[in-house]
Amino acid sequence: MPKIKSIARSPHIDMTPMVDLFSLLLTFFILTATFRPVDPAKLTIPNSVSEKVAPDNDIMTIFISTDKKIYFNFDNGKDTSKHFRAELLKAMATQYKINFTPKEITQFSRKSSFGMPMAYLKQWLNTEDSKESDKFQVGIPTDSIDNQFAWWVRSARTVNSQAQVAIKADGDAPYPVVKKVLDLIQKNGINKFNFVTTYDKQEVGIKDIPKQ
Amino acid sequence: MGEVVTEEKAQKGAKKRPKKHPGRIDMTPMVDLMCLLLTFFILTAAFSKPKIMTITMPEKDDNTVPPKIDARRTLNILLTDSDRVYYYVGAIEPGKPQPQFVRSNFSKDGIRKVLLLKNKDLFTKITEYNESRVKGKIHVSDAAADEHIKSLKKDDNVGPIILIKADESAKYKDIVSIVDEMAITNIASYAIVDLSSVEKTLLKAQPR
Numbered sequence: 001m002p003k004i005k006s007i008a009r010s011p012h013i014d015m016t017p018m019v020d021l022f023s024l025l026l027t028f029f030i031l032t033a034t035f036r037p038v039d040p041a042k043l044t045i046p047n048s049v050s051e052k053v054a055p056d057n058d059i060m061t062i063f064i065s066t067d068k069k070i071y072f073n074f075d076n077g078k079d080t081s082k083h084f085r086a087e088l089l090k091a092m093a094t095q096y097k098i099n100f101t102p103k104e105i106t107q108f109s110r111k112s113s114f115g116m117p118m119a120y121l122k123q124w125l126n127t128e129d130s131k132e133s134d135k136f137q138v139g140i141p142t143d144s145i146d147n148q149f150a151w152w153v154r155s156a157r158t159v160n161s162q163a164q165v166a167i168k169a170d171g172d173a174p175y176p177v178v179k180k181v182l183d184l185i186q187k188n189g190i191n192k193f194n195f196v197t198t199y200d201k202q203e204v205g206i207k208d209i210p211k212q
Numbered sequence: 213m214g215e216v217v218t219e220e221k222a223q224k225g226a227k228k229r230p231k232k233h234p235g236r237i238d239m240t241p242m243v244d245l246m247c248l249l250l251t252f253f254i255l256t257a258a259f260s261k262p263k264i265m266t267i268t269m270p271e272k273d274d275n276t277v278p279p280k281i282d283a284r285r286t287l288n289i290l291l292t293d294s295d296r297v298y299y300y301v302g303a304i305e306p307g308k309p310q311p312q313f314v315r316s317n318f319s320k321d322g323i324r325k326v327l328l329l330k331n332k333d334l335f336t337k338i339t340e341y342n343e344s345r346v347k348g349k350i351h352v353s354d355a356a357a358d359e360h361i362k363s364l365k366k367d368d369n370v371g372p373i374i375l376i377k378a379d380e381s382a383k384y385k386d387i388v389s390i391v392d393e394m395a396i397t398n399i400a401s402y403a404i405v406d407l408s409s410v411e412k413t414l415l416k417a418q419p420r
């Protein structure tokens with residue numbers, strides 16, 4: 001009896017539909033992707049049951065790290081042609097009588113969060129190396145003699161009156177620092193705060209009410 | 213002559229004739245790369261939206277007189293270091309016996325039980341309303357439901373008024389946790405206020 005020989009042939013799978021699908025999904029994700037901006041410090045965000053999503057625009061974010069350092073971020077607004085960040089830097093330049101070159105202003109509007117005294121700002125903007133420039137991030141001063149943080153908030157509010165306030169603080173940040181920040185912001189007439197949290201579902205029903 | 217032409221034609225045709233099977237392109241590396249990029253974009257994009265918890269603080273104005281609140285409805289929550297939570301009902305008034313501080317914590321059976329018990333009526337109303345929405349008994353939009361819950365909270369005049377007070381050793385996460393408890397137990401009115409000096413001393417005197 002002759003043996004039935006199976007012809008050795010590498011099976012060819014037609015991958016075209018798969019590639020089609022992948023390119024479609026990939027295009028979709030690339031177009032919709034909004035990149036998470038890098039936090040200026042490592043922050044462990046506390047949990048809450050809030051499902052409200054943070055707005056993308058018109059928001060000033062205040063970062064508070066465990067070591068009491070304060071950082072600030074401000075967006076260009078929904079209509080980026082308004083250049084809110086550049087306007088903010090110009091307002092601060094007038095306040096502190098520092099002249100920024102147009103190049104430094106563009107550089108500032110490209111960067112995200114920052115946290116340094118005004119004196120370091122110029123150097124920070126002119127440092128190309130990210131490791132080098134991180135050395136200037138020592139926190140915004142909030143002392144009563146020269147409260148630069150209050151000025152940042154005030155200028156940001158003047159530049160964009162729609163801007164909301166978001167607090168992104170490490171869970172272990174001491175309360176007095178947070179309170180100081182809240183007080184300073186309240187002095188600028190803002191009473192609504194958004195705490196950035198991570199969502200953590202909690203199931204509580206009527207049966208959970210203790211019987212006296 | 214004619215022969216030559218046909219020969220040439222035939223030769224040309226043989227040269228130009230396309231292969232019956234067009235060369236297959238191996239798409240596996242391309243698929244690999246796309247898979248990788250796709251995974252990357254899914255992981256970075258889909259879960260990157262941060263959540264926020266909104267809180268409105270009482271206006272800070274030296275000229276406004278703080279509103280008079282019923283002491284029996286007031287529940288003071290005091291926060292201090294190492295996740296300790298204390299609460300007491302009413303207000304500390306000179307000449308009257310000082311209220312007893314009760315120790316609690318942020319666990320499920322801690323301060324939440326106290327708040328639920330205090331806020332029983334409003335909590336039941338809101339939970340029943342939400343449940344009937346989930347079950348499909350009432351059909352309303354999310355905005356209308358929020359509006360309804362807001363009005364329920366506004367009309368509530370028996371529920372507790374919570375005063376959240378934290379001392380210097382409290383952490384930011386304690387504040388977030390307690391405000392979160394307010395959201396969980398549907399407390400209508402609460403505020404973050406400063407500790408009085410009497411409370412500060414009493415809080416310091418509490419055993420660890």
